[in-house]
Amino acid sequence: MxxxxxxxxxxxxxxxxxxxxxxxxxxxxxxxxxxxxxxxxxxxxxxxxxxxxxxxxxxxxxxxxxxxxxxxxxxxxxxxxxxxxxxxxxxxxxxxxxxxxxxxxxxxSPCLRVKPVSSLTKSGYLSVGVETYGGGLWYTWLDRDLSVAGRVVVAKPDGTFDSQLVRIRRPILRIPSLAIHLNREVNSDGLKLNAETHLAPVMATVVKSQLEGFAPTSAASAAAAAAPAGTGGAETRHHAALVSLLATELGVEPESVKDFDLCLYDTQPSAIGGIHNEFIFSRxxxxxxxxxxxxxxxxxxxxxxxxxxxxxxxxxxxxxxxxxxx
Missing domain, CATH: 3.40.630.10 (Zn peptidases)
Known part of the structure; x- marks a missing residue:
């Protein structure tokens, strides 16, 4: 044979x-x-x-x-x-x-995941606190068109909860690289990232978010501090703009969003590449x-x-x- x-x-x-x-x-x-x-x-x-x-x-x-x-x-x-x-x-x-x-x-897969309490504000920008998941090459996440996907726990009118999948298909986050004139040694010494301070993606400016009608971070923090442990909606732990976007995607009110588990992902899709279509380009x-x-x-x-x-x-x-x- x-x-x-x-x-x-x-x-x-x-x-x-x-x-x-x-x-x-x-x-x-x-x-x-x-x-x-x-x-x-x-x-x-x-x-x-x-x-x-x-x-x-x-x-x-x-x-x-x-x-x-x-x-x-x-x-x-x-x-x-x-x-x-x-x-x-x-x-x-x-x-x-x-x-x-x-x-x-x-x-x-290795990725960046939204923290249980993710609202960050610094230098006039709203950022999302993330944590590293798995053993990833984290520098590859810089300067990418990022969004979020995962599942959201939604409160129903009858008092029960429902877990629904959500995927925001447009880019809403970005982890920018530091300009070369602020890090002259990056090409010779290599890029050194602090997972806590360097990987938080930028989501919006404080001014634009307030003009859109979302409460400033200080108000959200005060509401979170006043709420008893284990109570309150997701808006007490995350930026109101992010919670509102998730609610709009699911067709529910922002107050109904109680919690979520979200991963960051690159909105650039995987593709077949190479001159002979012999490679798969994917993250x-x-x-x-x-x-x-x-x-x-x-x-x-x-x-x-x-x-x-x-x-x-x-x-x-x-x-x-x-x-x-x-």
Whole structure:
């Protein structure tokens, strides 16, 4: 039996992922990955994008609150906390006691995340306090057109709370570099960043924000100090302009926004590049490439004659992924 070369195996794998019979599907597979990366601007959006693609491939959702009825040749998925998803395909020849073929990845990537209390004001500018998440190359975040994405906890009229995904598609933040005449040694000594003081993105000027009708930061700080611990809306911990923008995007009142978990992301989309279309230009390929390949394989898995279950899992944290595998 002739064993195909490594390149042929890669072509065969990509062909299965995108459903094409031959090597020209490589570009289509790459486009599918780029589309996924552009949708997965936060861990929560990564799960939502995965669910959309799983359902398009015929997977059915299961819930942990109900008894599962899993059948051979079936395809299923389950979501937890909007941040983790497990999909699995049951082989047609599976019987209880057979094994599993497991693939796991993580939905998060190194990024800057909005702090629980983020309102900062300095030198007439409104900034957003952020924290580093993961091991990132933080200098690459400078001078980029940044925005925010994640999930928002909204109070409903009946007294319950709802968690909704949000993505601001236009650039609203920027971390500017220091002008060269204020840092003459940067090209010889390298750029040295303090994560607490140098990475807070600028959002607006104080004057413009007040002219737009938003309370100054001092008033918001006073309201936060007067509010009992654990009470009050998001406007007591974040700039009112940011809370208002999130509320407008979700179609709710700013007072209904109680809390949120937001990641910064670059609004410049990932793309296929190079003169021969052989590269993928992207800032967030860390965990996405592993998960997309695993999920694509699970979606296209031919289970008719398989005697195993093929699960693919994606968790919010990398360590959770490693613990699940071991």
């Amino acid at each position: 002739r064993v195909p070369a490594r390149g042929a195996r890669a072509h065969e794998f990509l062909a299965r992922c995108c459903g094409c019979p031959a090597a020209p599907c490589i570009l289509q597979a790459a486009e599918g990955f780029v589309s996924f990366v552009n949708d997965a601007v936060s861990p929560y959006h990564a799960v939502a994008a995965s669910v959309e693609r799983l359902e398009a491939a015929g997977f059915k959702q299961l819930t942990e609150r109900e008894e599962w009825h899993v059948e051979p040749n079936g395809r299923y998925y389950v979501v937890r906390n909007q941040s983790a998803v497990i999909a699995f395909a049951v082989g047609g020849a599976y019987v209880p006691g057979n094994g599993f073929t497991v693939a796991a990845a993580h939905t998060d 967030t390929c860390t965990g996405a490439r592993v998960y997309w390949c695993a999920c694509a394989t699970t979606r296209s898995c031919m289970v008719l004659n398989t005697a195993r279950i093929a699960p693919c899992a994606a968790f919010l944290h990398l360590r959770m992924q490693r613990a699940w595998i071991t």
